[in-house]
Amino acid sequence: AQRVTQPEKLLSVFKGAPVELKCNYSYSGSPELFWYVQYSRQRLQLLLRHISRESIKGFTADLNKGETSFHLKKPFAQEEDSAMYYCALTLSGGYNKLIFGAGTRLAVHP
């Protein structure tokens, strides 16, 4: 069965420290992976997608098919990065139904 695992419920770092939010997936096909973010009192919104190979707000994520991972990284965390982060998987050939991980809360301290 398709599954997305985010092993950390909470990641706590100091401002300026590197950040890596882990995401592992299980899917036998060719996945499309995303990171969604929810800032305090805001809606869930797309942060980035693996297919674009983009950097958004200093965050990057690389799809590693060998390790079935899509970890989110940022070299220097900022306080405004504090939020809930969700990794999500889309099944190829479907209606783009998303399968979400449980989420990781990132807390960046001054």
Added chain:
Amino acid sequence: NAGVTQTPKFRILKIGQSMTLQCTQDMNHNYMYWYRQDPGMGLKLIYYSVGAGITDKGEVPNGYNVSRSTTEDFPLRLELAAPSQTSVYFCASQNFDTQYFGPGTRLTVL
């Protein structure tokens, strides 16, 4: 554009009552989704729709019904509410590979 709007924001139901969660989007998106999010868990897909008049079950459809008579509206109906339906409900619409989420409805069934 208001984007995706949901009403109500909060609701408390008694066991056995019924209610409809409203979802409207003004972006003319064909794809729409209903998710629920239980504490500490990721979002789970309840129902989805690929256009007016077309709906299908997601991962956790039991106890819910939907309809899609227009492109804009995608209401979720709970018949005979149960404590297991206590959750936060999110509606989303989709354009290409990006889902746009509403602010959520927090439902408590007592």
